[in-house]
Amino acid sequence: MNIRLMKLRKAAGFSNRDEFAEKIGVNKYTYRSWESGAAMMNAEQVWNLALALGCSPNDILGWNEETGDFDDMDELSSDEQEIVDNYRESSPEWQQNISMTARAAASESKRK
Template sequence: MRYQLKLKELRKAAGFATQKAFADYLGIKERKYASWERGEVGIPLEDAFMLCEALKCTPNDLCGFPSSGTDERQILSADEREIVDNYRDSSPQWQLNITMTAKAAASESRKE
């Protein structure tokens, strides 16, 4: 199986429609970012970290690698990642509330 950078997909999922918009957000030149997205130039580790922080993803997500013990279908979208991050930042009582709400919403959705 061949893996490739998922930079374009992650950028769009994060709400940045254009390379220029994301490059501006990062504070770098569009040309530099575009060369990364096209895979023409390797991304230095420090810049990869910056990208992961901005896209709220893991290095595995960025590289298109499945997470340990998961397949590619289980990589989280930006919205899913935000939910997980908020869950983890919550107190145990709020985590329980979030879990119960998610289960109830899923159950009601299946009935529709």
Template sequence: MELNLKMLRASKNFSQDELAEAIGVSQTTISSWEKGKSVPNAKNIYELAKLYSVEPTVIFNALFKQKT
């Protein structure tokens, strides 16, 4: 199974609201990222990687595979 943004968030037991607050975006933004309607900017990719304790490339890969 391929990782996606929702799986990464769930693996750290964050709700969309909690994650949004932690990185300074709205819950709607998190939802849009998870649905593939938009993508996080470089700063937010870095913040997600820090929170999830993964390399930023893991986030990039999750975003790319989500689109296919």
């Protein structure tokens, strides 16, 4: 969602994310965390952003009404796509192991 949010902001004519955050009344660090993907927005925040950007919440979330699915896969690097594909092809037990490993790696990365 982070790449999509940045594209929507720029398409709406806001080249600077900190100025956009100020314009919509959101702390610049909060907005940066949304756009970087470090934090998720709640439903009200998605709605307010959609109003400010002149788009729908579906545009922000990546919901494709034609396919009835999210379009997130377009934004993944080849490495990320490989991880997603391997996760989906794994048994539930291995999916749990993959999730635990990813959480541990992310947590350790944040500490450094």
